[in-house]
Amino acid sequence: MERNALPIRRRRLRRASSVVTTLAAASLVLAACSSAASTSSTPGSGGTAKEITIFLIPSPTEDAIKARIPEFEKQTGINVKVVDAPYDAAHQKMLLSFQAKKGAYDVVQFDNPFLAPFASQNALTDLGPYTAKSTPYDISDFVQPLQEYNKYNNVAVALNLSTEPFILWYRKDIYAKLNLTVPTTWDQYLSNATKIQNSGLGSGQVIANNSSVNSWWWLQLLWSFGGDLTDSSGKVTVNTPQAVQATDYMKSLLAVSPKSAITATGDDATTLFTTQNVGQMINYSGYYPVITDPKSSKVIQTFGTAVIPVGKQNITELTGWNIGIPADSKAKDTAWQFLEWLLGKDNTPKLMDAGAAAIGRTSIVTNTAITSKEPYIALLGPAAQSGRRLPAITNWGQVSNQIGVAVQDILTGGTSTKDGLNALQDQLTTTLG
Amino acid sequence: MVLAAVTALFPIYWTMLTSFRTHIEIFAQPPKLFGGPFTLDNYRQVLADGQFRASLSVTVFVTVLATAIALFTGAFAAYGIARRQAFLGRRPFEAWLILVRAMPGIVLAVPLYQVIVARGLYDQPIVLAVAYAAINLPFAVWLMVGFISGIAFELEESARVDGASQFTIMRKIILPLVAPGMAATTIFVALLCWNEFLMPLVLADQAGKTLPVYVAGFVTSRTIDYGAMAAAASLAIIPIALLTLAVQRQLVRGLSLGAVKD
């Protein structure tokens, strides 16, 4: 029993020291291993000239790409291996693989907010040289804002895989019943929504208010009301009168939304729009395949699309997938061959036919054959022209989260708009400073 | 008791109900508790998906292998801990067991990813199985220590006096007596492995895509295919449910033989 007789402190010390000893031993092993790893020449699982690995994110676009791959494989004899992971995990795995530099992936589909984190550590290949001499791709078919969408520090490190600006979705039948017209100002949008909400025909409108994504909508409103995240000198400006107006407006939108809108993501908002009675929605155009899917949508016959209302500044938030070639890929030329084929000027309509989100090439948005079948594509033209992407900063993840939490707090009445925005101002000044 | 059973079963029932509904029906307002138009489309979609079959077989493989490793390793460790009072390395081992379970998964996963990729072991089911075994080892040991302690030491004593080797003792005396306890531990460890999500998500791509990761894949960007997800989840529950129900009686008897030392 002598062990139990030891004073407690001594026992704790002994236990702690034994853990520390083990840790020290493990660290020695670790040091040995890491020195071994740095000299090992484990071949990457990336592509050779005859096979490439592409990393996609589950979405209508992924399904379309997968549908197109067999034709490419038949034409070229190149084997295309598809790997995917849900949105969050996908970007994290891409970042991890870039740091591992094993050439695991030759093509990556990613969301635009991750372009800065990827490009800032030189993880993506400069595609300028490839696009400059590619006739099939024809980069001039993209208006300037769309080309800027792929750049970091003026270097084009990706291609446009989809063009998804915010557009206005609405219910034509509800508008007709209440004699409403498509709103051209944000005041009209709100008054439409109020009328719909009061009529009992359904909820007035819906946007995403979940703290993980509401920064996207909040930023759009901020721009529309004449404000911005920072001013030209880089100083944070989220507690300006414009910001207060925008946030209060967002609050009044919440009052004419379905009850679950306070935690709705963009996907949830679309689900509400397609399965409940919601009169209007501001959401990216990329939801078109979901909204027109007979299996999941009740509003296929009754929905309409329009450009979003204009505010003090004519800015439309531009979102959409990017696709690029990792810098550590071992088969860049083959990867480019695939991208050139998939997204070339003539093949893009085929990709869209397979169900992908629209790509805003000028040749497509002005193609009357396409736009007469799907009118919303014509909207992509003007939307892209006034399009602006989310801030291309490497810590957008943190900024978005801070905005999201602060805004949701204001929306639920946890703090007043002024107090909430002042607190956010301090937080963001530290984060972006 | 009835209330408890209903509460326990209702979400499972709802999952199965959802799996037979179309997307529109799933979001019908007000929600219908029973009936409504049914469809087999979700099941057709999942069963036709080659990836589902691949995920199913990978999950079975990894679970079986991981459980075997964890049980074998854990049994040895548990025997040592249960029988001997104090010896070199015991305290650190027990402390590490707690550490393994206490560490949030992500903190373990990122360095593990780096080590695995550096050694070229990425996306391999065998590596996954070893990882599963390691992180569930604490469970295996904690449960089995109880069972082994419950076996009277005199049995071993007399066998040793009779001249039996340690190995024979393990084989002829310990193992048979502890078998029900082993069954119980097997179920729990297998369950943990079957439903493990973070490890295969980070340490594998397609070759190691187990069922939990496959089910998560129905959360796409733009929509969540609840119907197909529910169908896949309902199918995923079948193997482990059958196993559990089959050894249910064994389970409780096994636990009771060792869990309390009296």
Place this chain on the structure above:
Amino acid sequence: MTLQQEQSATAATADSRRPTRLRRPPTFSAAYLAPGWLLLLAIVLIPLALGLWISFRNGSLLSPTSQFVGFTNYTRLLTSPLFWDSVRVTVLISALSLAIQLPLGFVLAVVINRELTGTRLFRSSLLMPLLLTPVAVGLMWRLMLNVDNGVVDGVLQQLGLPAVDWLGNRTSAVISVVLVDSWQNTPFVMLLMLAGLQSLPAGPLEAARVDGASTLQTYRHVILPLLAPVGLVVIMIRIIESVKLFDIIYILTNGGPGTATQNMSVFDYRLGFTFLQTSQAAALGVIIVILLLPMYRLWKRANSQ
């Protein structure tokens, strides 16, 4: 026999179960742990050491290199309101969950132990929550708790009660998380408690009955103490898993609304994968482990009886 005599007799039997000290030289016994150590070394020890090492640097997913920064990550965490908020949420969720799971699991075990009609069916059905894959659990509950078209509020409204915004309100979001966690894990508690109850020696119980003890007294003085070894292991496991709870929260609320359900585990994920600050996440992981190491005491207590 009186209760006291029974108890000392039980203790005597217990002593004979405990191996005497001088049976085997200690070093030989260490060999039993060898496979365990091997497994841990291969998978756990090195990454954890790496994690510890990187917690003293400023590594992130934004840069392939990092520099040594000493305790900066730790001090930054310990002075961060987000960290303390996550501690508060962790304590809140864990305390509420344990307060439900442990007593409820015990009560259910007691009832099943009585072997009334339908026990087998009840036991089977109560096991089901453990089997469903975590992603599905989260997603289905998210569906069911939706305030607009979820079935829970649908039923409430059928019964004439007001709908509750389960996931959109700071308080009810915490309750929802506790609810789902308890739904999934009470069966585990019940199972182990049941095992303990079924292996109670008849002797002390008989003696208590002979002594004329009431049910309550029997429980308090006989059953619960005898159940302690199982109970302590169960409590230890549930505390650890409860503090570490991630999957359910991530899918149900993603830490929201705001940070209302962001416990330390979710905050760790946020740091590492949303903010991309892997070093800060590693530091938080170390802090969590340090906070949970005292669980070792419970293990020792459970094993020394």
